[in-house]
Amino acid sequence: MRVCLVEDDLILGRSLQSALQDAGNEVVWIRRSVDARHWVSEEPFDALLLDLGLPDGNGMDVLRQLRAEGKRVPILVITARDSIEDRLNGLDMGADDYVLKPFITAELLARLRAVVRRSGQWLAESDGSKWVCKDLVLDERRMVLTRAGAPVGLSKTEFALLHTLMRYPDRVLTRRELEARALPHSDGQALDVHIFNLRKKIGDGYVRTVRGVGYVVET
Numbered sequence: 371m372r373v374c375l376v377e378d379d380l381i382l383g384r385s386l387q388s389a390l391q392d393a394g395n396e397v398v399w400i401r402r403s404v405d406a407r408h409w410v411s412e413e414p415f416d417a418l419l420l421d422l423g424l425p426d427g428n429g430m431d432v433l434r435q436l437r438a439e440g441k442r443v444p445i446l447v448i449t450a451r452d453s454i455e456d457r458l459n460g461l462d463m464g465a466d467d468y469v470l471k472p473f474i475t476a477e478l479l480a481r482l483r484a485v486v487r488r489s490g491q492w493l494a495e496s497d498g499s500k501w502v503c504k505d506l507v508l509d510e511r512r513m514v515l516t517r518a519g520a521p522v523g524l525s526k527t528e529f530a531l532l533h534t535l536m537r538y539p540d541r542v543l544t545r546r547e548l549e550a551r552a553l554p555h556s557d558g559q560a561l562d563v564h565i566f567n568l569r570k571k572i573g574d575g576y577v578r579t580v581r582g583v584g585y586v587v588e589t
């Protein structure tokens with residue numbers, strides 16, 4: 371999965387980055403809260419690892435902003451602050467869980483998997499390559515889509531579009547995000563054509579148009 375790591379400590383950040391990568395994740399490592407706000411607002415992530423003590427502000431503000439924007443990305447807070455108030459504040463603000471420094475990396479990875487699993491975005495019981503929405507199951511490793519158990523034939527581009535949307539259920543993906551991820555070489559018009567063709571194959575009720583913004587797969 372794609373993880374945003376927000377940690378200003380270079381030694382800790384580097385060790386977390388490599389541990390996450392070794393566990394098969396794609397990692398974007400950020401050191402300042404201003405960059406965290408920008409990245410997580412603009413880019414889809416499967417999870418956010420958030421340090422609270424950042425050089426240009428408090429990670430709690432990042433948390434507050436993301437939840438105010440309606441971002442549902444699972445957030446695991448990593449912090450040295452172990453007071454009850456900080457924990458309660460963070461959970462009130464929408465953090466999914468806490469890990470206190472110092473921690474064991476294996477525990478942090480397990481807690482991260484747990485918050486992502488709880489968020490329903492990731493099927494941990496599978497081999498990590500299947501995405502589900504209603505009766506659609508998309509197997510990214512085998513590049514197969516089934517609806518109610520029956521295979522649905524998609525073009526490569528349609529598959530890439532649906533894959534991108536299903537990885538981020540209930541999150542509106544902008545036209546720019548979808549074009550960048552699923553059809554990097556086409557013009558703006560082609561996106562709507564591909565979505566039209568995709569809907570013809572999978573049926574209505576899966577991909578919703580958000581006028582002037584983009585598309586969303588709703589669970």
Ligand code: CA
Nearest residue numbers: 378421423424
């Ligand atoms: Ca820090």
